[in-house]
Structures are given as structure tokens and as C-alpha cells.
Amino acid sequence: MPTTNYRLLVSLKPEQKERLTELSTQLRLPRAEVLRRLMMAHRLPDPTEFVAWQGIRDLMKVNADLARLGNLFKLALDEEPPESLIKRLHGLAAEIEATQRELKAAALDIRALVQRGRT
Template sequence: MTTTRHRILVSFSQEEFGRVKSQAAQFKLSISEMLRRFALGNTLPDPSTFAGAAAIRELLKVNADQARLGNLLKLAIDESDGTWPPALMARIDALAADIEAVQAELKATAKAIHHQIHPRASA
């Protein structure tokens, strides 16, 4: 099967090739794709979006950890024999409320970062 794509041979000095390779890595694109986009006037990805996406992933991991912690607290309460002192139950309830507040803050921060990266995305 023949291809309809055309190859163009481009020569770079060692220094130039290093710069091109570095730029392609910044955009998380192959060298060919970066040069193709540049030559055709297409937009190149904004490297700051990669940092924002990584920050969102980290926030979501922390949010999942918070959810597991809250579920463990609920399990401990459900499996208790009812002999825990009221002061301890009040501290556990306060901790559960703190976990929920932190989760809400994490979600809001992740949404804010997403909106900064993708301003046209629906809120």
C-alpha cells in the first residue's frame, strides 16, 4: 500500500537539532508534528497547560485520599459498639466535616485551574 504523504529532508546543525528536540519535548510533540504544525501555521500547545493538567491530577489524587479517609471514619463509626465517649464522637464528626470541607476546596481549586487552562469550557 502506498502512502500519500510526502517527506521533506531538513538538515540541522547539532546545536540546532538540540534546540528543535528540546522545543518538541516542551510541547510534548514529536519533532515531525511540531515542524508540521509550525510550517502550516497551526497552533502549538501551550506548555503551561501541561503544568495545569498535572496540578489537577495531583489535586484529584489528594481528593481521592480524603474520600478514602472519610470512608474509613464512617466504617469505624458503623462498626463501633456504641461505647465511645461523646467527646470522641464529637471529634470524629468534626474531623469528617473537615474532610468534606477540604474535598470541596480541592474540587473548587481543580475547577478554577481547569477554567484558566480552558477558558471556553463550560463551568
């Protein structure tokens, strides 16, 4: 099917081409899309958002690992270990839950900052 898009030839100096390539790499967009967005005065993504979202993903992975660890502790408690071990496991389980709450709060804070930066 034929396209209605037009192809343009743009001449750039080497340093301009290098800057365009650098910008497209940072924004994770093709060079043509960067030029298109600049021409139409559309907002370009903020490269720091990528870092923030990756941080949120990393926090959620740690949170999932902690949840698995907590489940293993609960399984260990179900097997009726000695009383001293039960107290230690309960303490560790409480620490895991507290850490999970902190991780979730941090992820929500980061997300709010990223979203606030978009507006």
C-alpha cells in the same frame, strides 16, 4: 499499503536542531509534528498546560484519598465509639468535607484558566 505522505530532508544548524529537540520535548510531540504544525500555522500546545493538568490530577488524587478517609471515619462511627471520640470524628469529617470542596474548587479554577488560555 503505500502512503501518500512525502518525506523531506531539512538541513538545520546544530543550535537549530537542539532548539527543535528542546521544543518537541517540552510539547511532548515528535519533531516532525512540531515542524508540521509550525509550517501549517497550527497552534502549538502550551507547556504550562501539562503542568496545570498534572496539578488537577494530583488534586483529584488527594480528593479521592480524603473520600476514603471520610468513609473510614463513618465506619468508625458505626461501631459506637465513646462520645468524646464521636465528637472528634464528626469534627474531622467536617474538615475533610470542607477540604474536598476547596480541592474541587481549585481544580475547577485551574481547568477554567487552562481552557481560557486555549482560546
